[in-house]
Amino acid sequence: MSRKVTVVLSQAPGKNPAKRSLEESIAAALLFEPGVDVSIVPNLYDLGPDHTGRMFLEGLGGDVIVLSWLYPRAAFWLLDRDGIKGHFGETQLKPPGDDDEEEPEEVGEKPSAIGPSGAIPDRHIYTLDLRDFNKPEPYLTEVRRIVAECQDRRAKKAAEKAATAAPVIVQLGLLTKPPQEFAPDQLLAPAGRRWYPVIDYSRCTNCLECLDFCLFGVYGVDAFDRIITENQDQCKKGCPACSRVCPQQAIIFPEYKSAAIAGGEGATVGGLKIDLSKLFGGGDAADPLAAAVAERDRELVADGRAAVGTTVGLPKRQTGTAGPKDDLDKLVDDLDSLGL
Incomplete structure (x- = not known):
């Protein structure tokens, strides 16, 4: 599992100056954050299977924080459909006014959902909506909180593993293939607009x-x-x-x-x-x-x-x-x- 938390900033489609300014401010601040790797990709929804941004996301290991211009539920299941799977990470970032809204009432018993398919990696994926605030500070604060949460969870799992560790057996084998690396300009290659469920x-x-x-x-x-x-x-x-x-x-x-x-x-x-x-x-x-x-x-x-x-x-x-x-x-x- 990666020792750092990867933060992926998904750009808004188009060239809205206010949105670009917010993206750049967040990315610039996170470059100096310890325990964080920052990457920028085009709009998640537009990434086809051959886009370098999509291939970069597929090769990520460890916990991931995604900031996009989509609702968190949409961003999470969009990643899942692209094979970028993990456990849904709960965030504490709420848009202004949410505290005043009443929780929707549950009507009857909900049918059982089929749930995601395949093996779910031992990691969490957190998704933040860049439409919630027009300044970087709330996002930076939440990223720092999530990074600390991920580090604590990783430390607890390491301690549990050490307490129950079996004798170490050294085996010789083939080296694993290192993850593919992409230059920033490759990740930001233009992506055509798409529409699908x-x-x-x-x-x-x-x-x-x-x-x-x-x-x-x-x-x-x-x-x-x-x-x-x-x-x-x-x-x-x-x-x-x-x-x-x-x-x-x-x-x-x-x-x-x-x-x-x-x-x-x-x-x-x-x-x-x-x-x-x-x-x-x-x-x-x-x-x-x-x-x-x-x-x-x-x-x-x-x-x-x-x-x-x-x-x-x-x-x-x-x-x-x-x-x-x-x-x-x-x-x-x-x-x-x-x-x-």
Whole structure:
């Protein structure tokens, strides 16, 4: 495991001077921090498999702190889908105003998520959102706290290992290949803009509704019948329709304008957070399902295909077919029983 904590600063797309200034201020300050290695890469979401920035990230060992212009949940699962795995590192950095907001109420019992696939390395990945503050100090303070946390955890594990160490057996073997090194200008090679879904496997229950709904071949299943984004670059730019039909809000489009779809915590697409005024004829908020169908039809027509409306790939509840009732069904039944 690496003795230093790697801090990766992911640049914002575009050339916004205020964002560049914040990135440069943080990077310059961290260059002098003990126990830290600092690297800068382009926007995480745009890094393709052949980009040097992506290959650099794949070769990292040890704990990692990522500062990006994405929600922390989105950044973590984006890294996971790219094979950069680890345990989710809890941070204490909260955007202004978060302390005043009420915690969202839990509705019913959540279905079990399938969780990440493969072996998870013995390290933590911390993700910080550069949109939370417009000055470097809060980020520098949190990086220092995380570095100290990682050092303490590493020291405790070393002590435990030493206490239970078996006799040392010296073996001769082949030297391991050193990690590939990249020059800073290689890491910052321009990356083309991309658009594709990211699956949060801490929420995904493998219901496959996204696979049924998407008609562009984006989704598939792996050898274990787990949902994956199989052909992510076939996704239609700006279309988040599959995210709207996901019952667990497990599908993230990190750069979408809505926090619920972009990976924000506590935000909802529409699911069980019901505006009761809509049930009684008030309100004018768009139905997430109707929006999803409209978005999908628009892209089908743009592809020269016929629109399908609500005839293909809708969740069981919306098609009226028999299926186990969830909390929304129970709420509607309760309202019916009251004669309202």
